[in-house]
Amino acid sequence: MDFDIYVHRGAGAYICGEETGLLESLEGRKGQPRKRPPFPAISGLWRRPTIVNNVETMSHVPHIVTNGAEWFKRIGVEKSTGTTIFGVSGDVVRPGTYELPLGTPLRELIFDYAGGIPEGRALKAVVPGGVSMPVLTAEQAMQVTMDHQALNAAGSMLGTGGVVVLDERQCMVRAALVIARFFRHESCGQCTQCREGTGWLHRLMVSLEAGTGTPSDLEAIDEVARFMDGHTICALADAAAWGSGWFLRRFRQEFEAHVSHHGCPLAGTSFEV
Ligand code: SF4
Numbered sequence: 001m002d003f004d005i006y007v008h009r010g011a012g013a014y015i016c017g018e019e020t021g022l023l024e025s026l027e028g029r030k031g032q033p034r035k036r037p038p039f040p041a042i043s044g045l046w047r048r049p050t051i052v053n054n055v056e057t058m059s060h061v062p063h064i065v066t067n068g069a070e071w072f073k074r075i076g077v078e079k080s081t082g083t084t085i086f087g088v089s090g091d092v093v094r095p096g097t098y099e100l101p102l103g104t105p106l107r108e109l110i111f112d113y114a115g116g117i118p119e120g121r122a123l124k125a126v127v128p129g130g131v132s133m134p135v136l137t138a139e140q141a142m143q144v145t146m147d148h149q150a151l152n153a154a155g156s157m158l159g160t161g162g163v164v165v166l167d168e169r170q171c172m173v174r175a176a177l178v179i180a181r182f183f184r185h186e187s188c189g190q191c192t193q194c195r196e197g198t199g200w201l202h203r204l205m206v207s208l209e210a211g212t213g214t215p216s217d218l219e220a221i222d223e224v225a226r227f228m229d230g231h232t233i234c235a236l237a238d239a240a241a242w243g244s245g246w247f248l249r250r251f252r253q254e255f256e257a258h259v260s261h262h263g264c265p266l267a268g269t270s271f272e273v
Contacts, residue, residue: 020033080158084100091121103146122138124166129159129163133159176247177205229241
């Protein structure tokens with residue numbers, strides 16, 4: 001089959017990574033996700049049947065055509081076959097992108113490929129699939145493998161394979177605040193739960209970080225996150241809810257300490273959780 005490929009540059013909006021937001025953007029409108037049905041495979045770009053795939057997915061195709069599906073299925077683990085590109089950032093010696101078989105232990109990715117944590121510091125938390133996926137504690141991270149089934153069983157997801165490593169110096173409230181600020185900025189604003197919820201999560205995190213948070217703010221974070229999850233046009237609200245909500249659920253002691261210390265207890269101390 002002979003065909004042409006045209007590359008259209010996006011304008012940098014995170015939401016244009018969502019397939020129907022991308023289609024709206026390509027048609028010259030604001031990058032706002034569409035309600036489904038109809039799904040893009042029925043009515044997509046210019047209302048024609050459209051399949052949207054990631055570049056990474058398409059890059060597998062020539063190798064599968066050349067080497068065969070059985071070859072591809074022998075890489076990885078039973079229900080997560082092939083390789084993926086893990087983008088490792090944060091507190092590691094060698095941040096970068098690593099193409100590895102699915103099922104690679106997260107411990108190996110951090111400590112062998114990415115060179116471990118600088119100056120021998122201890123691991124505290126890992127976001128295993130981009131900031132829209134639930135954070136893992138160090139203990140969880142050291143046991144999990146990077147495939148769909150293992151990460152689901154550990155209470156997170158593979159997502160984009162973007163691994164964010166946080167060492168013992170990092171404040172979990174601060175990390176959640178940065179993620180909340182990002183999602184507040186990137187919400188397209190169509191859904192009330194997302195538009196208002198991302199704003200509330202960000203304001204609550206700012207308050208905790210500033211030392212003005214109260215015990216009821218912790219309940220409010222949990223409540224707002226649950227209210228956002230699963231009730232909107234696209235998954236950005238879910239992502240924002242998981243980002244903040246799971247930092248609170250998995251590091252609650254540190255959030256409570258921000259209330260009792262009227263600010264971050266980590267600054268200049270050896271605070272442990
Ligand atoms: Fe827009 Fe958020 Fe609704 Fe997605 S969930 S369509 S980003 S308002």
